[in-house]
Amino acid sequence: MVRAVRGMRDILPQDARMWRHVEDMIQGVIASFAYEEVRLPLLEFTELFARGVGEATDIVEKEMYTLADRDGDSLSLRPEGTASCVRALEESGLLYNQNQRVTYAGPMFRYEKPQKGRYRQFYQIGAEAFGFAGPDVDAELIAIGAACWKALGISQHISLEVNSLGSNEARIAYKEALVAYLTPLKEQLDEDSQRRLLSNPMRILDSKNPATQGLLKLSPQLPDFVDEESKAHFQQLLKILDAMGITYKVNPNLVRGLDYYTHTVFEWVTQDLGSQGAVCAGGRYDGLVKQLGGRNTPAVGFAIGLDRVVLLCELVKLEVKQSADLYICVLGDELRSKGMILARQLRDEMPQTSVRLHMGGGNFKKQLKRADASGATWAILYGEEEAASGELSLKHLRDVSVGQVKLRVEQIAQRITSSI
Ligand code: ATP
Ligand code: MG
Secondary structure (H helix, E strand, C coil), X not given: CCCCCCCCCCXXXXXXXXXXXXXXXXXXXXXXXXXXXXXXXXXXXXXXXXXXXXCCCHHHHHHCCEEECCCCCXXXXXXXXXXXXXXXXXXXXXCXXXXXXXXEEEEEECCCCCECCECCEEEEEEEEEECCCCXXXXXXXXXXXXXXXXXXXXXXXXXXXXXXXXXXXXXXXXXXXXXXXXXXXXXXXCHHHHHHHHXXXXXXXXXXXHHHHHHHCCCCCHHHCCCHHHHHHHHHHHHHHHHHCCCCEECCCCCCCCCCCEEEEEEEECCCCCCCCEEXXXXXXCCXXXXXXXXXXXXXXXXXXXXXXXXXXXXXXXXXXXXXXXXXXXXXHHHHHHHHHXXXXXXXXXXXXXXXXXXXCCCHHHHHXXXXXXXXXXXXXXXXXXXXXXXXXXXXXXXXXXXXXXXXXXXXXXXXHHHC
16 A cells, blocks of 8 residues: 655544634634635745745745756745735735735645644645734734634633834844854854854744753843834734733744744744644734835735644544434335435435435444444434334434434424524
């Protein structure tokens, strides 16, 4: 048997139910903020990510799945959604002088070390807003996240960290100061950080290495470099969050791995998934559209890591709907087509209810075992006796006190829907 590629997971029926639930809830919340969906290709020119994510980022340096197509063009499987999103809207003339609030969803690909919560094909749902410079839209995006966790019932496991990187100039000045401070200490840094000192020094702040973190205690501090305008933007954002009752922690060491962030950055984190603690990350990237060849366009967005949200939902034992609500047991070959017709009628009458028709014969006892295993709440027994009397037996499979009742077909839908 050929096996799945390392880091690429199958999501099998039992897990897929949870995935479907999580996706529906999150996409429902985002739609309730009237963000519009965009569907983007999985493959882009490699150059898009080199320019849009940044040559010096881990993603572009060592995590992309890059291939040459038959014309020799270098293409990459998308490692994230923002660059594609900007490309698509800019290419269609939807950014210039306009506001856009959009959402995307789907798989992303990064060649990382697979472990729990970290895969080579993983899934994100993102939201991006273009054309808004103020802190209100930063707050709105954070509010979307908060609403998602609430809808899923996982708010108490997730907390919010925020920071401001300041303007592009502030960020550059800070970067220089940080490099000046760390260069003489280079030998004491962990290996990754030594490399980043040259390529992407701000990412060193992210380091989990205790020795590196120790050195950073006395390093120049980002907030001291943030310009007044950015500070005001950040203070206004915090004020809106306060007013909305969204709690947060200002984390001055919070930076993003992607080069294009300015001003607000934020991360929703959990303590419950080990070191893969970030479930959603976002921020403002006012410089990106221009960097990709468009005009200056303020922009801000986030990406939720679905794999980790699903893990969290499993951890808190979030209940999701079973695949079948109603299982129809049908006895005897003569009733086979009548069973089909009955199932059709019930599906028509109860579009919200899933109806699984037994197939493959067997007595009622065997069929009821299958019904039980399907997770269905109800079973219908449809045999010769029922066909003759015109009354079907409806059995509650989860609550013995409800037991079994005889009902006419027309009464069944009402009985089931009134119990939901
Ligand atoms: P990390 O620091 O965990 O590598 P990141 O900074 O690379 O995360 P982003 O590029 O900001 O992550 O992506 C947003 C979210 O997507 C992350 O917060 C995380 O939940 C999820 N994510 C990123 N990479 C992976 C992966 N390889 N597997 C599963 N989820 C991921
Ligand atoms: Mg990463």
